[in-house]
Amino acid sequence: MQIDITDLHFTYPTGVEALRGVSLHIDPGEQVAIIGQNGSGKTTLVKHLNGLLQPTRGTVRVGDWLTGEQSVAQMAARVGYVFQNPDDQLFKTRVEDEVRVGPLNLKLPPDQVAAQTEHALHLLGLLERRDLHPYDLTPAWRKRVAIAAVLAMNTPIVVLDEPTTGQDYATAQELGQVLDALRGEAKTVIAISHDIDFVATHFSRIVVMGQGQVLVDGAPERVFAQADLLAGAYVEPPQMTRLARRLGMDTIVYSVEGFVDQLAAQSAAEQAGPGAAPRQ
Numbered sequence: 001m002q003i004d005i006t007d008l009h010f011t012y013p014t015g016v017e018a019l020r021g022v023s024l025h026i027d028p029g030e031q032v033a034i035i036g037q038n039g040s041g042k043t044t045l046v047k048h049l050n051g052l053l054q055p056t057r058g059t060v061r062v063g064d065w066l067t068g069e070q071s072v073a074q075m076a077a078r079v080g081y082v083f084q085n086p087d088d089q090l091f092k093t094r095v096e097d098e099v100r101v102g103p104l105n106l107k108l109p110p111d112q113v114a115a116q117t118e119h120a121l122h123l124l125g126l127l128e129r130r131d132l133h134p135y136d137l138t139p140a141w142r143k144r145v146a147i148a149a150v151l152a153m154n155t156p157i158v159v160l161d162e163p164t165t166g167q168d169y170a171t172a173q174e175l176g177q178v179l180d181a182l183r184g185e186a187k188t189v190i191a192i193s194h195d196i197d198f199v200a201t202h203f204s205r206i207v208v209m210g211q212g213q214v215l216v217d218g219a220p221e222r223v224f225a226q227a228d229l230l231a232g233a234y235v236e237p238p239q240m241t242r243l244a245r246r247l248g249m250d251t252i253v254y255s256v257e258g259f260v261d262q263l264a265a266q267s268a269a270e271q272a273g274p275g276a277a278p279r280q
């Protein structure tokens with residue numbers, strides 16, 4: 001299901017102009033990361049996708065629906081939204097009940113509710129924690145419950161606001177595997193993240209926001225090549241991009257694999273002799 005955001009402006013009642021002319025087209029099945037400094041408008045933008053916020057100006061279209069013409073409850077069947085803070089989302093006393101709420105609210109048949117709940121618990125590694133009280137879990141695990149609760153609704157579009165907050169390297173990798181699973185199910189995923197290495201590893205499209213506008217939008221190699229623009233947006237490029245730059249590599253790399261490939265290519269060129277690849 002495609003998303004079309006056209007010249008979106010949003011001003012909070014306090015007068016803060018949080019979005020100043022955002023246009024984005026997202027194809028079905030795309031996985032898009034949104035990055036940018038705190039306060040650049042990322043959360044405000046994604047809250048327009050499920051109708052939690054309505055444009056001050058411009059339009060947001062999800063499939064054939066204009067968000068302004070649908071209720072938040074109707075939008076919930078198309079766009080699942082995982083809040084930045086799980087405590088804004090969780091209210092049941094048992095993990096499994098929390099995960100079941102969404103599909104129940106969608107009024108799905110009982111066997112489908114059960115199957116989707118089970119699938120989401122499995123994806124987030126929660127099967128053994130299904131009977132626990134969400135508040136007996138660490139914040140990182142509560143975040144997973146919040147993600148499972150949204151995935152259980154099986155919406156074509158999933159929005160994750162800071163999914164890696166509170167996760168360590170290993171659990172962030174596991175969340176990456178969840179993203180891979182969603183890719184396999186052809187879901188559209190839009191994730192806000194401060195974890196640039198996570199973004200570089202798992203997303204093929206990155207949108208950089210600054211002061212309520214899109215500063216750059218494209219593939220990682222295109223985005224990470226714009227060092228000055230990223231510095232202006234207070235975004236630090238991935239470790240591998242910085243290392244490669246320090247070593248004078250002339251291609252943009254952003255993953256360990258990319259770095260190793262580039263290193264191998266350079267040393268092969270050097271071994272081919274000075275005529276083949278002059279050293280700098």
Ligand SMILES: Nc1ncnc2c1ncn2[C@@H]1O[C@H](COP(=O)(O)OP(=O)(O)O)[C@@H](O)[C@H]1O
Binds near residue numbers: 044
């Ligand atoms: N509920 C709100 N009321 C007033 N201003 C807000 C509210 N939420 C966010 N803002 C302001 O809107 C701007 C964008 O915020 P936000 O979308 O939360 O940015 P981000 O998610 O990129 O950190 C900021 O200046 C922020 O202070």
Ligand SMILES: [Mg+2]
Binds near residue numbers: 043044
């Ligand atoms: Mg935010």
